[in-house]
Amino acid sequence: RSWWNSVIIDSWNRSGGELLWEDDEATHVAVHVRRGDVTPQNYGHAFIPDGVVLEQIDVVTKSLQRMYSNRKVEVHIFSEDYGRTDWDTYRKQGYILHLAGRQDKSPHKKRLRDWAHFLKADVLIVGGTFSAVPALGRSVQKSSDESIKPEFSTLFWGDNHGYFDGVNCRWEGWTP
Numbered sequence: 001r002s003w004w005n006s007v008i009i010d011s012w013n014r015s016g017g018e019l020l021w022e023d024d025e026a027t028h029v030a031v032h033v034r035r036g037d038v039t040p041q042n043y044g045h046a047f048i049p050d051g052v053v054l055e056q057i058d059v060v061t062k063s064l065q066r067m068y069s070n071r072k073v074e075v076h077i078f079s080e081d082y083g084r085t086d087w088d089t090y091r092k093q094g095y096i097l098h099l100a101g102r103q104d105k106s107p108h109k110k111r112l113r114d115w116a117h118f119l120k121a122d123v124l125i126v127g128g129t130f131s132a133v134p135a136l137g138r139s140v141q142k143s144s145d146e147s148i149k150p151e152f153s154t155l156f157w158g159d160n161h162g163y164f165d166g167v168n169c170r171w172e173g174w175t176p
Contacts, residue, residue, distance in 0.1 A: 001058070004038050004046075005055075010108050017096040017118060019116065019117065020076065020098060020113075021074060021076075023072055023074055025069060025070040025071065025072070026072050026074035027064050027068055027072070027076065027122045027123070028074050028076065028117075028120070028121045028122045028123070028125070029057070029060060029061065029064070029073060029075045029076065029121060029122065029123045029124075029125065030076050030078060030081070030107065030117045030118050030121035030124050030125070031057060031075060031076065031077050031078065031095075031124075031125040031127065032078050032083070032114075032118065032124075032125065032126060032127035032128060032130060032131035033048075033050075033052070033053055033077055033078070034046060034047075034048070034079070034083075034087050034127045034128035034130070035046075035078040035079045035080050036080030036082055036102070037077070038083075038085050038108050038128075039083065039084065046128060046131050046133065048085070048127070050085060050089060050093050054089065054090070054093065054125075056073060056116065056123075056125070057093075057095070057125070059095050060106060060123060060125065061073045061075060064123070069111070074096065075094070075095040075096065076096045076097075076098060076117060076121070077085060077090050077096065077097050077098065078099075078100075078114045078117065078118075078131070079098075079099055079100070079127075080099060080101070080102070081099035081101045081102075082101065082102045087099065089114075091134065096112075098113070098114065098117075098137065100114075110131075114130075114131075115133075115134040118134040118135065118138075119134050119138060122153065123153055124153070124154045126154065135154050136152050151170070
């Protein structure tokens with residue numbers, strides 16, 4: 001895991017990348033919302049409606065706020081900007097969007113950027129294989145804040161229904 005983590009982070013650092021966190025002292029939640037190729041009609045088994053995504057982010061942020069009442073929770077959404085998602089719904093919640101376009105000039109750099117954030121976030125919500133791969137590089141004790149429960153630091157759903165590589169990755173309050 002540490003090797004995989006270092007390869008991704010080193011690649012991102014070599015590309016001149018910087019982290020997009022707005023408040024270094026906040027608890028950072030990175031959420032991968034799989035869109036673009038996924039719609040209710042196309043790969044419908046992997047499609048998670050926005051209402052469900054927003055509800056689960058709310059569950060996670062409220063849990064973090066109860067656990068760390070003195071810290072801000074900063075939610076970053078990573079996805080594609082094409083498809084039929086109303087991203088204003090996410091913006092209205094105060095979430096920070098990082099969207100990759102179909103016509104991006106340097107898509108690999110954005111992918112590395114996203115993976116670096118998935119590895120460094122205090123909490124990662126995995127939305128598909130794109131985020132599940134770097135999730136494997138997160139150590140069980142990943143969080144920079146040692147008080148965050150290890151089983152809470154990486155949450156899986158989507159294609160995996162809470163499981164990844166045969167391991168149940170759900171926490172008690174997780175209801176995708």
